[in-house]
Amino acid sequence: MARRQIGLFFGSFNPVHTGHMILANYMATRTALDEVWMVVSPQNPFKKAGSLARDHDRLHLVELAIGETPRLKASRVEFDLPKPSYTIDTLAVLRDKYRDYDFTLIMGSDNLASLHKWKNADIILRDYRIQVYRRPGQEGGELSTHPSVTVYDAPLMQLSATYVRNCIREGHSVRYLVPDAVAEELEKSGLYR
Ligand code: ATP
Numbered sequence: 001m002a003r004r005q006i007g008l009f010f011g012s013f014n015p016v017h018t019g020h021m022i023l024a025n026y027m028a029t030r031t032a033l034d035e036v037w038m039v040v041s042p043q044n045p046f047k048k049a050g051s052l053a054r055d056h057d058r059l060h061l062v063e064l065a066i067g068e069t070p071r072l073k074a075s076r077v078e079f080d081l082p083k084p085s086y087t088i089d090t091l092a093v094l095r096d097k098y099r100d101y102d103f104t105l106i107m108g109s110d111n112l113a114s115l116h117k118w119k120n121a122d123i124i125l126r127d128y129r130i131q132v133y134r135r136p137g138q139e140g141g142e143l144s145t146h147p148s149v150t151v152y153d154a155p156l157m158q159l160s161a162t163y164v165r166n167c168i169r170e171g172h173s174v175r176y177l178v179p180d181a182v183a184e185e186l187e188k189s190g191l192y193r
Contacts (some may be wrong), residue, residue: 006098007033007131008075009106010087011050014051015163015177015186019157027106027131028071033178036106037075038062044084048094051165052064053191055079061191064181088120091128104129112140112149125149168192 011020020038028036040059043052046075052058055076062074075093078085080147087105105128106114112132115121124130125148132140133154144151159177167174169192174183187190 004101005032005034005104006101007031007036007104007106008039008091008094009036010039010041010090012052012161013038013062014053014161015058015164015178015192016062016182017157017159017161018176019159021159021179022135024072025069025104026152027133029143030154031131031150033071033104033131035073037073038066038168039075039078039090042079042083042085051192057189057191061182061185064185065098065179067181069144069178086119088118088124091124094122103131104131105140108133108135108138109140109151110135110138111146112143113138115143165192 002117009024009027011018011022016038024036027033040055040062042055059074059076066072066074078090080149081090081093091103093108105124107130109132112130115124118124128148131151132149132151133146133156134151135156140151143149164174164177167177168186174186178186
């Protein structure tokens with residue numbers, strides 16, 4: 001049986017928004033991946049918390065955003081790892097835990113351009129595939145032609161979690177900027193207000 005192909009989409013998801021969901025769904029349905037796991041990064045204890053919502057609140061919003069969507073899953077794997085967690089270490093944990101799965105990283109071309117600065121970037125590039133989505137004005141640099149890298153033109157929404165948080169703080173509607181279930185929960189919980 002073919003090994004299950006899992007794409008990992010890491011983020012703070014503070015909160016998750018429609019831009020994230022469009023991208024996750026594109027990668028899950030338009031590429032060779034079987035599933036995309038949205039990996040919620042925990043709060044870095046060495047950074048000031050600022051307006052970062054609690055880990056479980058952000059995870060819950062990602063779960064609400066996904067709902068019954070086929071091929072998408074929320075992952076809390078990094079919550080239980082030493083902080084700050086490096087991608088190479090998270091990958092090792094996942095590989096060990098899910099021996100029948102292959103893991104692929106999903107990232108924007110902006111992140112690809114600075115991948116050489118990551119811990120063990122050479123090992124990541126040697127051992128894992130990377131699916132990159134082009135972000136306007138941010139080319140991936142020379143790694144775009146690396147044999148482990150495939151670049152996709154996915155539909156992009158010009159939207160950030162910062163923008164969503166600002167909307168909420170200023171009392172504006174976030175309808176359509178986040179999935180309906182997320183908008184309802186944000187309203188109910190008062191998060192980011
Ligand atoms: P913030 O505004 O708080 O910095 P963000 O919207 O960039 O947040 P992150 O949680 O940092 O969200 O993003 C997770 C991943 O999603 C990152 O790899 C980021 O590059 C990517 N991403 C962010 N916004 C979009 C978007 N509109 N479309 C596609 N990918 C996005």
